[in-house]
Amino acid sequence: MRFVDEYRDADTARALSARMADLCEPGRAYAFMEVCGGHTHTIYKHGLEDHLPPEVSLVHGPGCPVCVIPMGRVDDAMHIARQDGVIMTSFGDMMRVPGSHGSFFDANAEGTDIRMVYSPLDSLKIARANPDRRVVFMAIGFETTTPSTALTVLRAAAEGLENFSIFCNHITIVPALRAILDSPDVRLDGFVGPGHVSTVIGCRPYEFIPRDYGKPLVVSGFEPLDILQSIYQLLRQLRDGRCEVENQYTRVVAAEGNPVALAAIDEVLEPRPDFEWRGLGRIPWSAMQVRERFAAFDAERIFAPPGARVADPKACQCGEVLTGVIKPWECRVFGTGCTPETPIGACMVSPEGACAAYYNFGRLRHRGSTSTQRGDDVGSVDPRKADPRKADTRQADPRKAVIRA
Amino acid sequence: MTAAGRGASGVLDRVEAARRRRPKLRDTHITSAHGAGGKATATLVDAVFLEALRNPLLEPLEDAAVFDAGTERLALTTDSFVVTPLFFPGGNIGDLAVNGTVNDLAVAGARPLHLASAVILEEGMDIADLRRIVASMAEAATRAGVSIVTGDTKVVQRGRADGCYITTTGVGLVDPGLRLGASLARPGDVVVVTGPIGDHGITVLLARGELDLSADLRSDTAPLSALTARLLAAVNTPGGDGTRDGGGAPGSGGAPGGGGVRAMRDATRGGVATILNEVAKASGVGVVVDEAAVPVRTEVRGACELLGLDPLYVACEGRMVVIVAPEAVDTALAALRADPLGAQSTVIGRIVDDPPGTVLLNTAFGGTRIVDLLVGDPLPRIC
CATH class of the missing domain: 3.40.50.11740 (HypD, alpha/beta domain 2)
Structure with missing residues (x-):
């Protein structure tokens, strides 16, 4: 399907993955926050983390509007x-x-x-x-x-x-991003910036992030290759010693x-x-x-509604998930007390919520020895895809990647 | 696995243990989620209906109950239809109600014999519309080779029903040696769908006219009984190329009594994803689906992209998921493709032993993810 499939091409992703691996400094861990719930959803729906170098981890941000409604x-x-x-x-x-x-x-x-x-x-x-x-x-x-x-x-x-x-x-x-950056527990190397929000507010409102906090931000589209490319751009900034706001989503987002x-x-x-x-x-x-x-x-x-102020349930760690302090599965009620059927916190409700996305799509990444990386025995159905182990994909021809800066 | 993920390997075990516990019905009122075919429906059925009515025939919760009556083996099924709007491109509630029950019999391996129909009408309904609906029921019954032999009509006050609700009940004959069931899938088996998925669900959604979207789509509602008969004749009976029912081919890894076709399900409410989850759970196996192999019309895909829906969960009314033993796949595909309703049959995945009870998707993008049961209706996303 036009305007969809070209942003989901597995070969391009593998090539990009190889180029990202080259940008990573050996022994350094990189944590990037994807701000939008839409990004979180894309990441899990397409299994995007399978294309990330092991040094790179994603932290899910506060950009799921239903998740942050008290x-x-x-x-x-x-x-x-x-x-x-x-x-x-x-x-x-x-x-x-x-x-x-x-x-x-x-x-x-x-x-x-x-x-x-x-x-x-x-x-x-x-x-x-x-x-x-x-x-x-x-x-x-x-x-x-x-x-x-x-x-x-x-x-x-x-x-x-x-x-x-x-x-x-x-x-x-912007105030939410500032709150996260001011939080003492947060350790981030950069942001995959909001795409749809930026169609409205442009890229300039984020300039305080590199200027005042020294973190790069790349405004990103919502297709899986958009997000991979944005992460690539973040890694490239870090390698080059740059720190700025870049716009990956130029087909939709204007600077102003x-x-x-x-x-x-x-x-x-x-x-x-x-x-x-x-x-x-x-x-x-x-x-x-x-x-x-x-x-x-x-x-x-x-x-004139009463203006109810209700404390979040005690067991709920949505706040720590939303600021990226803990991963969804590190919450003490994840998947046991709090499930999509009986959500305690809103992160488990919306398909954009980090916990729901992780529960519905991503649980399997943490099976330890029986990891289900592609190419293992749970394997792919299509023989053409029989052996795309990560180590091999690194050798894919990087010239095949179509990078639209 | 990302660096931050290490040390979290106990998570899945903890979550799976929680999932294995019998779901508890916490709700005090019926909500729309209970009707969506996902987890909420399953919990309601288990806690209210199965709890009170429990018996060996009901317990497997298959599309139809299969039992002996004298020397014959019968299949019995019933289904209610509450579609809005009553008329949609490709059909209406009438042929839908007949095809739905015919298909529940067909996928149980039965030859449909007779149908009963109960109709609830809302005061004020246009009788011309009712005539059109009943004419469609007659046509669909003829096409499926069944008769509607008994029925009931009730009228409720205006506002107490949505025009017209139809319940159809069907009885069919099953080959006494045939064994089919969602619990018979074995590692190595192959998952087939009989054509593009999601046509019905998206057609009806667009026909409601609330979305200002239009597409050249028709419901796939159709009787599958001829298709299933052709498939079983080729694969599960003597003279067919597949394994003979009653023993399972040596080395096929098959269940005792498993034929070449292990299970058939029509992918209605909850779509293909829900069926595969039922198979995974009932058989204690994993299912791996290859996203690139799943047939979805461009119009359906486009609508799903716009609305934030996943075609794997969208209802079909004329498509089956068939679980086939590996050695019978070619015969099964040939038999299915010889029928116009199965012309686009294709392999979308396979059964594996690990992880049990779970459906995995190898995404077209090159990743892997879980395909879980939905809680209720898929909810459109905000942005």
Whole structure:
């Protein structure tokens, strides 16, 4: 399939893998954080770590929007959903995120009407079709999804829709990155930077990372070869003694971002003085709220939810996973108390969450002696792929790699 | 393994031990996840239905129960259909309901004989629509060589049903010597699918019209009974090239009584991934799938890419997963490909001994990952 298969070519990956191995300093370990949940998902879905040199490890960052929504905000959303005549709309992977009394799915089983939508604009369709109901969109996400929420509010305002509002939980990536960099436990060599967020905000907001913290960052696309190439670029910077923001995702990301989207956000929303992140705690100026001018579309003003503050369950180590301090499987409840069926923490809920991605796709990497690297006896089905052991792939012809800088 | 991963080798054992414990039903209410065919469905069935109704025929939780009645061996199955929308490209709830039950009999190795049908109608439903649905049931029954011989009709108040729900029940005849089952897979066996996967699920999803997406796709709903009969005749009966049922070929590593075809399952709710997990668990084997070999239409792949779904979990209504003994593969593929419904049959993987109970995917990108059961419906991702 065009525009997909060329970014997933195994031969190119093997060639790139060989070139990465050449860039690694013997005996040095490299830890890179992939910021986005979308990256985490790609890494596990495609088995990308099988192509990494053994010196390189990936740390999963905080960029899974449903993973960082604190329980209190889920409880507040349910409070709104329980009000008379409310239809709440939500993105799909928010539906299973646990609040202190179950998820949206559980709330629906007890009588709320919370519906899955693919786009916030779908909420307007529902609002038009149900003039006697009050439709509230559970707005979540980083700068990637914020413009579409803002545009939805602008459209609702233009149409004069009176039965639509948003429960705004939009967050911003830069304060979260700063919080991670300031955390004393974090040891990172660089960042695989957010791709979709950068389509909106551009590359410049990250310049403080190399400047103030001495870490390189490469804005990366979401196909497996994008991520491999970004890691290659990070290794190349380290070898060359450079430290800067690079853009691997040039086919989509412009250095200055998307001014139209930024203007839409700025028209409708403003920075929120304080917001709680699951696992990271309260981070000042890390989220957005509805401007006074659009108060009629602000569910927080209309329904005045209690502003519940709920401590994360004691056993939950999502915070340490989200900051990369521990790997998912190092959490004491991983895979036993906390599973995708009965998640304790949100990292186990979303397919972008590090724990769920690891549980669903990656568990097998830690079987010790019975490792299932390709080429072992669990082996591949296709005889053409019978023996692609890592050691051999290193010798692949590096000229075959197509590097788009 | 990455450097940080070393020392974590106990994780899988700890997790697997937790997974082996019988899942506990913690929910107090039914949620949509209980209907999605994944882990939540399995837990509900186990904790509520199997717990109360337990008997040896029910226990294997196969598509159909197979039992002796006098000198005959019968297969009995039932299935409810609640599809939205009622009409979609390639079919409607009527032919879907007939084909679904015919297929549950067919993959149990049975020749479908008769069907019963119970219909729940919502007050206000258009009778012209109902006529179209029932006409499709008649056509599908004729195509599958069965008759609908008894039935029931109920009407509920407006708002208490989604137009029309249909339950079909079927009975079929099974060759008394035939043994098939998800527990009969053995290392070395080969995994075959009978055509491109995910057509039905994506067609229905797009037909709901909520996504502003369109594609030239049709549901694959079709009766598989002729295909399974042809396959079993070639592979599992005397005169076929495959192993004869009743002993298993020496050296085939087969189960006692295992024929060339070990198991057949129609890949409906939960898709191919769910079937393979059931086989892995029931047989205590591993399954390795080669992603590049899995047939998926470009339109289905494209829709899945856009929506963040995995075709391996998307429902089919006219495709089977067949587990075949290695020495019978060529005969089985030839038999399947001789039928238009199996023309694109292909090998997608094989059964291995380790890791037991687990499905692995060798990705087209050159990596390896697990293909687990889903908890509930696959949820679209945010970004």
